Amino acid sequence: MERTEKRERDSLSVYFTGVRRSRLSAIKLCSYLESRGRMEDLSFVPDLPKGPLDVYRNTASFNWKRLKLALEGDIDSLKLKYKIWRTLEKDPLFAHSPVSLPVEEQKRITQLQLKKINEYKFIPKEMFNASYSKRTRTIMTINEAVQSLNPSVSVKMAIGIYLFSNALLSLGTERHLKFYEATIKTREILASFALTEVAHGSDARLMRTTATYDPSTKEFVIHTPDFEAAKCWVGNLGRTCTHTLLFAQLITPDGTNHGLHGFMVPIRNPDTLETYPGLIVGDMGEKIGVNGIDNGFIMFNQYRIPRENLLNRTADVTEDGTYESSFSEPSRILGAALENLSAGRIGIMQESCHSLSSAVSIAVRYAASRTQFGDRQKETPLIEYELHQWRLFGHVAAAVVFRLYIESFTKTYLEIAEKSNAGHRVDNLSETVSEIHAMVSCSKPLLTWSVLRAAQQCREACGGHGYLKCSNLGDIRSNHEPTVTYEGDNNVLSQQAGNWLLRQYEAARGGGVPDTPLGTLAFLTDGEGMNRTFSCTSTDQLKNPDFILSTYKWLLTWMLKYTHEKNESELAKGLTKVQARNRSQVYRWRTLTKVYAEYLTLMISVESIQRKEPGLRPVLMKLYCLYGLSVLDENLVELYQGGFARGGDCARLVRDAVLELCAELKGEMVSVVDALAPTDFVLNSVLGSSDGKVNLHYEVLYQNLQKSFFSQPGVFERAPWWREVVPSSKL
Numbered sequence: 106m107e108r109t110e111k112r113e114r115d116s117l118s119v120y121f122t123g124v125r126r127s128r129l130s131a132i133k134l135c136s137y138l139e140s141r142g143r144m145e146d147l148s149f150v151p152d153l154p155k156g157p158l159d160v161y162r163n164t165a166s167f168n169w170k171r172l173k174l175a176l177e178g179d180i181d182s183l184k185l186k187y188k189i190w191r192t193l194e195k196d197p198l199f200a201h202s203p204v205s206l207p208v209e210e211q212k213r214i215t216q217l218q219l220k221k222i223n224e225y226k227f228i229p230k231e232m233f234n235a236s237y238s239k240r241t242r243t244i245m246t247i248n249e250a251v252q253s254l255n256p257s258v259s260v261k262m263a264i265g266i267y268l269f270s271n272a273l274l275s276l277g278t279e280r281h282l283k284f285y286e287a288t289i290k291t292r293e294i295l296a297s298f299a300l301t302e303v304a305h306g307s308d309a310r311l312m313r314t315t316a317t318y319d320p321s322t323k324e325f326v327i328h329t330p331d332f333e334a335a336k337c338w339v340g341n342l343g344r345t346c347t348h349t350l351l352f353a354q355l356i357t358p359d360g361t362n363h364g365l366h367g368f369m370v371p372i373r374n375p376d377t378l379e380t381y382p383g384l385i386v387g388d389m390g391e392k393i394g395v396n397g398i399d400n401g402f403i404m405f406n407q408y409r410i411p412r413e414n415l416l417n418r419t420a421d422v423t424e425d426g427t428y429e430s431s432f433s434e435p436s437r438i439l440g441a442a443l444e445n446l447s448a449g450r451i452g453i454m455q456e457s458c459h460s461l462s463s464a465v466s467i468a469v470r471y472a473a474s475r476t477q478f479g480d481r482q483k484e485t486p487l488i489e490y491e492l493h494q495w496r497l498f499g500h501v502a503a504a505v506v507f508r509l510y511i512e513s514f515t516k517t518y519l520e521i522a523e524k525s526n527a528g529h530r531v532d533n534l535s536e537t538v539s540e541i542h543a544m545v546s547c548s549k550p551l552l553t554w555s556v557l558r559a560a561q562q563c564r565e566a567c568g569g570h571g572y573l574k575c576s577n578l579g580d581i582r583s584n585h586e587p588t589v590t591y592e593g594d595n596n597v598l599s600q601q602a603g604n605w606l607l608r609q610y611e612a613a614r615g616g617g618v619p620d621t622p623l624g625t626l627a628f629l630t631d632g633e634g635m636n637r638t639f640s641c642t643s644t645d646q647l648k649n650p651d652f653i654l655s656t657y658k659w660l661l662t663w664m665l666k667y668t669h670e671k672n673e674s675e676l677a678k679g680l681t682k683v684q685a686r687n688r689s690q691v692y693r694w695r696t697l698t699k700v701y702a703e704y705l706t707l708m709i710s711v712e713s714i715q716r717k718e719p720g721l722r723p724v725l726m727k728l729y730c731l732y733g734l735s736v737l738d739e740n741l742v743e744l745y746q747g748g749f750a751r752g753g754d755c756a757r758l759v760r761d762a763v764l765e766l767c768a769e770l771k772g773e774m775v776s777v778v779d780a781l782a783p784t785d786f787v788l789n790s791v792l793g794s795s796d797g798k799v800n801l802h803y804e805v806l807y808q809n810l811q812k813s814f815f816s817q818p819g820v821f822e823r824a825p826w827w828r829e830v831v832p833s834s835k836l
């Protein structure tokens with residue numbers, strides 16, 4: 106054994122003889138270690154084609170495949186994604202259409218694609234018996250892989266299969282297990298999730314669909330009093346779902362309303378897709394994006410379902426109509442709540458990271474191959490312009506930092522959910538649930554809004570060609586857009602996170618200890634917060650995680666104080682809690698929750714970077730600092746307003762550091778996006794393919810773009826309606 110290791114060391118030193126300890130040696134070292142079985146074999150990730158992007162690929166200091174693995178966090182997930190992408194690329198059903206298909210056709214194809222994905226059985230059989238966290242992680246990986254290709258299919262799958270089956274496990278009991286099997290294993294059930302009503306979305310308490318228990322038939326009678334109470338926006342309901350998870354006010358025979366409860370409600374005959382009598386179901390029509398999803402509305406007319414269809418883990422109604430609440434097992438109940446509230450939103454954040462990765466990959470590859478201005482013989486690539494770097498690189502840095510954050514956070518979340526679902530003791534479970542809820546409620550807004558802004562910037566950075574459908578930037582942006590609204594409108598969710606933050610601030614301010622088992626606000630009691638002012642004199646002092654994190658602790662503490670003071674002053678005027686909160690939103694509460702989300706992202710991603718292999722840490726740290734300083738730049742007003750900074754130094758040094766980092770990262774960026782990007786088939790962009798042939802300077806100038814122009818249906822034809830528009834006298 107010792108001898109083998111010595112041989113390895115010797116061969117390594119031979120390897121290094123005569124080779125400069127340079128960028129290239131680091132990259133070759135990775136290939137060498139891979140070939141000796143010392144590192145994971147990444148040959149399943151195809152090499153990139155040679156082309157114009159090589160100019161910038163050759164300047165990278167790291168191996169892009171290693172970075173790809175580091176961002177994925179685990180080789181099995183990466184392998185699964187490539188398996189899915191390779192399989193679907195070979196299947197003509199998943200071929201991309203060069204033109205937007207009619208809405209109904211998009212729905213048909215999306216449903217057929219889902220059926221085909223079910224048949225491919227990407228979830229290995231043994232996974233059904235694996236631990237909750239392993240199983241859920243696999244499901245999330247499949248969802249991410251499919252989302253990069255067709256977001257409508259992944260939304261359909263996420264709502265129709267995963268959200269529903271998770272809800273059956275966490276809200277239902279043994280009697281619902283057969284439905285769980287039929288959803289996740291045999292895929293006979295395709296579900297939907299019906300909460301939103303025409304007149305009430307964010308405020309779920311006032312929803313008016315009722316489920317009244319009738320002891321004479323042992324059934325619940327579901328009823329929609331009027332159109333305002335029709336359930337709407339329900340994904341999969343318009344055309345396809347067989348069941349819905351309905352939230353309705355549960356009313357017992359004595360007339361008592363026990364509030365919103367979940368019910369499993371059959372909607373269509375699975376063999377004919379005909380809706381059952383007693384239901385008015387319709388499709389909502391064309392939307393701005395995700396048109397493969399059949400969002401629908403529904404009205405119930407005294408529609409009866411068996412008593413057993415109540416998801417009864419937390420509360421039940423006996424056969425004779427007595428309401429019973431089973432709060433004897435609070436840890437299970439809270440665990441269920443944790444999962445239901447958070448898992449879907451974590452899924453949205455994972456999907457958002459993938460949309461961002463695709464958008465920045467297209468824009469950076471384009472920037473590296475598109476030239477404008479300069480000498481006729483040697484025009485300048487866009488990526489060389491400082492303005493272009495500043496517009497794009499912060500978003501690339503965000504894509505990397507978000508991936509690291511969400512990957513780590515998902516792991517923590519799944520571990521806690523697994524323990525609590527299995528009935529194991531979780532210390533401070535209720536406090537942990539509240540902290541996770543606050544983290545998710547402000548992170549989902551930060552990520553989804555950031556990705557929306559980035560997608561727009563990437564589109565603009567590709568100029569006119571970015572506006573072509575075949576750039577894929579328009580579809581990425583439009584399909585991502587509703588994430589800021591669904592599963593909790595971003596502004597409303599942020600308010601919930603703010604409630605928790607202010608409660609912890611009040612505890613710390615009164616000399617107590619905040620409830621922060623995950624440690625996200627631990628600094629409130631260790632005195633790190635407010636006792637600092639800006640004193641740096643060089644950008645090097647800023648390009649450092651310690652500076653960024655400690656500044657964020659200051660900023661967060663000050664935002665808590667600033668928001669709390671405003672809220673208290675409104676209460677002192679005699680306003681109710683709700684009124685005071687509403688008067689403290691703008692510039693305070695909302696900024697506070699954004700700053701908290703940025704802090705979480707930075708705090709958790711830096712820990713993740715420290716665990717990555719040494720060869721990747723320098724570039725990851727630069728990306729981290731670029732993200733951290735870019736978001737600090739957005740908070741300069743508060744840093745000055747609160748007295749952390751005075752004079753011009755802070756603003757000047759933050760911005761100088763951002764620009765320096767952009768310049769330092771220029772040679773790395775193409776390889777960073779190679780690590781972020783899915784395969785060319787999945788990326789589906791004429792501007793962003795890995796061969797860089799949007800702009801080959803010589804014989805194949807704009808080859809991919811030309812192919813796209815020339816292959817549009819009817820591209821060279823006279824308009825079929827030409828007769829209608831030419832002067833009739835000439836005909």
Ligand SMILES: Cc1cc2nc3c(=O)[nH]c(=O)nc-3n(C[C@H](O)[C@H](O)[C@H](O)COP(=O)(O)OP(=O)(O)OC[C@H]3O[C@@H](n4cnc5c(N)ncnc54)[C@H](O)[C@@H]3O)c2cc1C
Nearest residue numbers: 298299300301305306307338339340587590591592594596
């Ligand atoms: C593509 C898509 C898919 C969807 N899928 C589903 C689904 O499958 N199932 C389902 O049940 N629902 C679904 N929804 C509905 C979605 O969950 C709701 O749209 C969302 O919860 C917001 O509710 P709302 O539309 O009624 O907006 P409202 O609650 O009316 O909010 C409108 C605006 O007012 C603001 N606002 C509201 N209250 C406050 C306040 N107190 N203070 C300040 N501002 C406030 C909000 O921020 C928002 O900007 C979907 C929506 C979309 C767009």
